[in-house]
Amino acid sequence: MTHRNIRLDVVTLLCDADFRRRPDTNRWSHRDGRPFSKAEQALAFSATREEFMIAADQINREVDYHREYEEAVEALPKLLLPYLAQVPDGSTVSDVLPQMSDEDRAAYDRLRDILAPDGYLFAPTDE
Structure with a gap:
C-alpha cells in the first residue's frame, strides 16, 4: 500500500465502527453502541479502499x-x-x-x- 492521502480521522472512525446498520437510525454505530451521526456516516462512506484496508489491519x-x-x-x-x-x-x-x-x-x-x-x-x- 502506498499510504498516500490517508485520513487518520477516517481510519480511526472505521476502527471504532460496528458495521451493522442500526434499524432505528439506518446508520452504523460505534463499538460502544452509540449510533454514528449523519456526519460520521458520511465520513465513513467517503473512506477509500486503502483506508478500509488500514482499518481492517488494525482491527485484526x-x-x-x-x-x-x-x-x-x-x-x-x-x-x-x-x-x-x-x-x-x-x-x-x-x-x-x-x-x-x-x-x-x-x-x-x-x-x-x-x-x-x-x-x-x-x-x-x-x-
Whole structure:
C-alpha cells in the first residue's frame, strides 16, 4: 500500500465502527453502541479502499492482541501454581522465580511481557 492521502480521522472512525446498520437510525454505530451521526456516516462512506484496508489491519491486530492477552491470563496461574505450592504461604512470585526451570522462566517472562508490558501487573482481589 502506498499510504498516500490517508485520513487518520477516517481510519480511526472505521476502527471504532460496528458495521451493522442500526434499524432505528439506518446508520452504523460505534463499538460502544452509540449510533454514528449523519456526519460520521458520511465520513465513513467517503473512506477509500486503502483506508478500509488500514482499518481492517488494525482491527485484526487488536483482535490478535486480545486473544493473546486472554490466553496469557489463563496460562500464567497454570505455570505459577505448582511452584507456589512448594513455598510457604505469603510467598510471592519473586520467591519462586529462582526455583523455575529455564524453560518455565522463559515462559513466565513471555507471559509477563504480554500481561504487564510496563512492568506492573494489576490483579484485582475479592476484597
